[in-house]
Amino acid sequence: MNISIYTVVYSPEQLEQAATCLVLDNTRNERPDWREYWPIRHFLLTHPLEDDRYYGFFSPRFAEKTGLSTQQVIDFILASPPQTDAVLFSPQVDVGAFFPNVFVGEDQADPGFLETCQRFVNNVGLDLDLSSVAMDSSTIVFSNYIVARAGFWRVWFALAERLYEIAEQGTGELRDRLAQPTNYREGVQRKVFLMERLASLILVTNPGLRTRAFNPFALAWSMQLHRFRDEAIICDALKIADRRSDFPEYRALYEKLRQRVILSALAVDTLGKLRSDPLAGTLNSEVLGLLPASLRCIAEIGAEDKQLSLAYCDANKDTEWISLAASILRRPEQELAPNAWDACILDGILERQADPAAALASLKTALTAEGVLVATFQNAQHWRYQARLALGDTSTHPAGEAIGDRRFTRAEVFRLLDQCGYRVDTGVARVYDPPEAARYLANIRSMALLSGGDPDTAAEDARILQYVVRAVVKR
Secondary structure, three states, X not given: OEEEEEEEEOOHHHHHHOOOOEEEEOOOOOOHHHOOHHHHHHHHHHOOOOOOEEEEEEOOOHHHHHOOOHHHHHHHHHOOOOOOOEEEOOOOHHHHHXXXXXXXXXXXXXXXXXXXXXXXXXXXXXXXXXXXXXXXXXXXXXXXXXXXXXXXXHHHHHHHHHHHHHHHHOOOHHHHHHOOEOOOOOOOEHHHHHHOOHHHHHHHHOOOOOEEEOOHHHOOXXXXXXXXXXXXXXXXXXHHHHXXXXXXXXXXXXXXXXXXXXXXXXXXXXXXXXXXXOHXXXXXXXXXXXXXXXXXXXXXXXXXXXXXXXXXXXXXXXOEEEEEOHHHHHOHHHHOOOOOEEEEEEEOOHHHOOOHHHHHHHHHHHEEEEEEEEEEEEEOOOHHHHHHHHOOOOOEOOOOOEOOOOOEOHHHHHHHHHHOOEEEEEEEEEEOOOOOHHHHHHHHHHHHHHOOOOHHHHHHHHHEEEEEEEEEEOO
């Protein structure tokens, strides 16, 4: 079995350290905007591939991200069945597990990424809805950490060259989107992250390829989600089971678990803010953080928050920020122009609507194709609500402020948005958990246990005071 694994090097120091390995010399770094693809492209243009050889092209951080040496990689490939087409060495299995696929996951860090990739997929003639396609550890490749036969790389290179051609010679919106700087390092362009996901795209659209994955749970985990190890293992297993059997119960449980993990991972302690500020002023930083940059028009319904609008517009000078009365939600189809907004903010407004589902459904027409809905909800499962309910008091908020007629549980938030045609892509859970909460949470755990539920889930949900979610319209 012939194996050639190349390491891309960017400096004389890296070149010296890799003296005993195969290298792709990128010390001149002529096109830093393409990162590793530039030297890989040069190699594939100038070296005919051998059909009986495995090839891999790794970044200089491969050992750091995986903990594996080149020899360990080679040994694993040699131990693989001889008919194997591709071998995967992808770290951060938790990131892959808690999102349907690598495109949806990246869209959380770079809003607009998913739509850009969908336009590219449409452009190259692939009939694939990236918002719904499922990927698991057998098809997920991060950072191009894959070693594969020549046939795979020929398909990959043809697709990569289509991307290169659009980015270099194309005109119009797709080209501009691909050149969009991201928040990664010095503003690495979006096209690089799409390039790194082409391997996953090929694997999921070519089920006949025979793959073998190095145990991803033994490699590096992410900084944000690493503490949810058991949940990651379960979620990956559920995605595999769903793919093999298509039982709806697997998919439903997967969605339930991943949503809980994402909100828990992004939880923010609100105790200090609730002690010093009115409730209406505590959500701004989280709402602001969920708004993509450089939006053309943002509509805030029902609450004119000058602090929020000033903060956003100060960083995005060309944005039009409009404030609308909550009464517009009663007859939105009569008053809202289609495709008018890039974002809509509903800060505690749906709880005061007689028919929140109808309001949400009607708002979809006013959002552009990439528009986002940012909404806040009071959590009906918070321990203070449960304590007040036991006393027959449902009139006030835990911090003492009057609230509307409705409260939502986490499951109800996601179900409501899904039924109204939205897909939640990220969110923040606001935690209100002072010392006196411990005795209430202990009893909530006991009640969940007596009721046949999960006491850990019940206690975790009871700590959350508010949800702030960002959703997009399902197309």
